[in-house]
Amino acid sequence: MQPAGVQGEGKTVSCGMHEQRDGPIPARPTLIERLQQVTEALATTDTPQAVFDIVLTPALEAVGAVAGVILMVSEEDQALQLAAAKGHEPDLKASRQAGQLDHELPAGDALQRQEALFFEDHEALTRSYPALEPRTGTRAPSASAVLPMVLDDRPLGVVVLDFKEPHDFQPDEQRFLRAMAAQCSVALGRVALAQDLERRVEDALRDSELLAALGDALQQARRPEEVATLALLRLGPALQALSMLVVRLDGEQIRLPTLWGDMPQEIFEHMTRPGLALRDTPLLYRVAESKKAVYLEDYHLAAGTVASFPALAVGVEPICLPDGKLEGFLVIWRPAMRRGWRTSEQRVLQRAANTLGLALERAGQAETLEEKNAELQARTQALEGFALLSRDFSLEHDPVTLVGRAQELILSLLPEGVSTYYEWQGTYWALVSHRGTFKAALLQVLQQGVPQGGIPNIERPFNTRLPYYQERLDTRPLTVAQEEFAVVKATAALPVFVADQVQGVMVFGLHQAHTWAAPERAVLETVARSLGLALERSLASRELASQRDALVARSQELAAANEELEGFSYSISHDLRTPVRHIAGFIKLARQALGENLDAKTTRYLDVVDQASARLNVLIDALLYLSRTSRQPLRLTDVNLNETMVRIHKTLLPDLLNRQIHWEVKDLPVVTGDREALYGVLTQLTENALKFTLGRAPAVIKVTAEDLGTAWQISVSDNGIGFDPLYQERLFNMFQRLHGTEVEGTGVGLASVRRMVLKHGGQVFAEGQVGKGATFGFTLPKEGPPTR
Incomplete structure (x- = not known):
């Protein structure tokens, strides 16, 4: 068969798939026309193979080559790898130049030099590359064109055209072939960009779906271990990992990690080693120090790695909680790679680590809450049991029966087991009470009395005054009934205190190994303490009753005395008004009587008396106000403290026009209380803040509220002169003033605040530093004042 483009007698014979056709030979397109056709066709290609198909056929036809690769x-x-070929199999000699880039072969040399090579005959080709025929194992072609494809100085590949006959490459042919190779390079670059963009879009979509699925899955996790397991089940397969780990920290120690996949034995043994410290894992320690991820194509590329680990690619992302605290690491292992970790993979792992941080915090909070709830429930159950026991205590005076009931209560909350209670009798331990099913031989030994040192787990809590828990009972230290104790697998021994002395030791033995969880320990220790209190209460019941009666009588006396004191305060302050008015009146008369004969000395004396009477009048008003507020019953209603502060501000505003004041009033709650009484409290605290900021410009007055759960805390802060915190306990006492005559005041205002807040069931407080301002405030129970 003739090569394409050879003219025959009225026929065109083409290679491969072209049909033979009789008739006149159509005019061959020019090289420029061919190049234009190729350029237009390349514009619509979307795969490398389509580019190769469009380029090779016109190139062969244009220059009469018999084969091209x-x-x-x-x-x-x-x-170099074979990507496409055209022509007869025997003529595809250029395909044998595939392999490592080598300047001894035309394809590799042209690509390294980035220069097109044209060989017009066999001799020119073999003279330039004598290793060609020995290396390829075939006779070199009669002529050849080697066209490198380069894009942005990056070698892409080569187009090689081979001829059966020597060929004189005309300048226009050379330009055509160079242009063809350049167009091919551009098209391949465009296709690569399009495919890369498509792959990025697919990766982003897949990553988003993966992270969304991961987030949904982690929403179901209740414990940190579940979070780690669910995360690895999603991430491992999606990222085509060999294995993955979630490693959590406990201070500077590494907890037992959560594993997924085919973990190499060397890594498994190292990471699950008991007592493994963070410093024992150099790569994790490096990430912990920097809080930055590390990705390596080969684990051993990092300095100071664990020598026994295999040469795998590894990625480590730090897992941080929302507050920035390092919680652990997300680790992925893959076979060693040359291409490196893709940015999209690193981005997915980073976002997965962030999601893990949030989920671990949430699961940790849920686990803590569960533990607290379980502990609270256990304590409640124990206290409920002892509440019943305490209720029956007035009828039951036998301490042994009381201990037995405590043992029964605990055994009802634990797995199957027995309980014993011992008291020291000077030379031996006496078995005072027991509950549960014992083997006869063991019970007989215990009832005979246990000598000192016979059962160490009785003596340890007695001597240390601390509970002693054994998750697996070691019977070797026992010197009595060692064989009989084989049925007991786990024990808890607790000291029982009466009047701060160890009265006895209560022991619980379980028939299976058992981990004493925090809630169970809380139950046991609560019961032991409650039992001690019950025993102590049994001994001191009469004394307590006597003290209670005395306390009631004393309370009644104090209430009567307080009522009398309030009445006295009202009466004395009311009775003092007339003398004070007389003093002021006679001072005025004295001034009028003396008239012009009033000298400077007498004027000063009269001024002192006048000022003193005015001061006394202010004190009397304060006492009357205090007495009235103390005696007046509360009129309870819902009080909007925001509206109260607006009212106070309007009232005080006329006196503050010449002052520069910055008000910061936060959103205040609606509380239950006496509207006028709370108005008086907030007015007093606000005036107090204004009074002690007279020298400040601007004065800053802040009124805030804080939700304490069962109560509201209202605070009034200022940037005034402050006070020495050593004396803060005196601030709310009657007539106590820390600043002498520097600042006006009666010493009654804060006392009235305290009294009114106490009537509402709240507390007052004050905080401050000299020269740094002060905060005065109070609390109000949300349920309102207590019923009196």
Whole structure:
């Protein structure tokens, strides 16, 4: 068969798939026309193979070559690989130049030099590359064109055209072939960009779906271990990992990690080693120090790695809680790679680690809450049991029966087991009470009395005054009934205190190994303490009753005395008004009587008396106000403290026009209380803040509220002169003033605040530093004042 483009007698004979057709030979397109056709066709290609198909056929036809191949550079090993071929199999000699880039072969040399090579005959080709025929194992072609494809100085591959006959490459042919190779390079670059963009979009979509699925899955996790397991089940397969770990920290120690996948034995043994410290894992320690991720194509590329680990690719992302605290690490292992970790993979792992941080915090909070709830429930159950026991205590005076009931209560909350209670009798331990099913031989030994040192787990809590828990009972230290104790697998021994002395030791033995969880320990220790209190209460019941009667009588006396004191305060302050008015009146008369004969000395004396009477009048008003507020019953209603502060501000505003004041009033709650009384409290605290900021410009007055759960805390802060915190306990006492005559005041205002807040069931407080301002405030129970 003739090569394409050879003219025959009225026939055109083409290679491969072209049909033979009789008739006149159509005019061959010019090289420029061919190049234009190729350029237009390349504009619509979307795969490398389509590019190769469009380029090779016109190139062969244009210059009369019999075979053509395209060799592309592999990204992984930078070797030439056959990508496309046209022509007869025997003529595809250029395909044998595939392999490592080598300047001894035309394809590799042209690509390294980035220069097109044209060989017009066999001799020229073999003279330039004598290793060609030995290396390829075939006779070199009669002529050849080697066209490198380069894009942005990056070698892509070569187009090689081979001829059966010597060929004189005309300048226009050379330009055509160079342009053809350049167009091929551009098209391949465009296709690569489009495919990369498509892959990025697909990766982003897949990553988003993965992270969304991961978030949904982690929503179901209740414990940190579940979070780690669910995360790895999603991430491992999606990221094509060999294995993955979630490693959590406990201070500087590494907890037992959560594993997924085919974990190499060396890594498994190292990471699950008991007592493993963070410093024992150099790569994790490096990430912990920097809080930055590390990705390595080969684990051993990092300095100071664990020598026994295999040469795998590894990625480590820090897992941080929302507050920034390092919680642990997300680790992925893969076979060692040359291409490196893709940015999209690193981004997915980073976002997964962030999601893990949030989920671990949430699960940790849920677990803590569960533990607290379980502990609270256990304590409640124990206290309920002892509440019943205490209720019956007035009828039951036998301490042994009381201990037995405590044992029964605990055994009802634990797995199957027995309980014993011992008291020290000077030379031996006496078994005072027991509950549960015992083997006869063991019970007989215990009832005979246990000598000192016979059962160490009785003596340890007695001597240390601390509970002693054994998750697996070691019977070797026992000197009595060692064989009989084989049925007991776990024990808890607790000291029982009466009047701060160990009265006895209560022991619980379980028939299976058992981990004493925090809630169970809380139950046991609560019961032991409650039992001690019950025993102590039994001994001191009469004394307590006597003290209670005395306390009631004393309370009644104090209430009567307080009522009398309030009445006295009202009466004395009311009775003092007339003398004070007389003093002021006679001072005025004295001034009028003396008239012009009033000298400076007498004027000063009269001024002192006048000022003193005015001061006394202010004190009397304060006492009357205090007495009235103390005696007046509360009129309870819902009080909007925001509206109260607006009212106070309007009232005080006329006196503050000449002052520069910055008000910061936060959103205040609606509380239950006496509207006028709370108005008086907030007015007093606000005036107090204004009074002590007279020298400040601007004065800053802040009124805030804080939700304490069962109560509201209202605070009034200022940037005034403050006070010495050593004396803060005196601030709310009657007539106590820390600043002498520097600042006006009666010493009654804060006392009235305290009294009114106490009537509402709240407390007052004050905080401050000299020269740094002060905060005065009070609390109000949300349920309102107590019923009196």
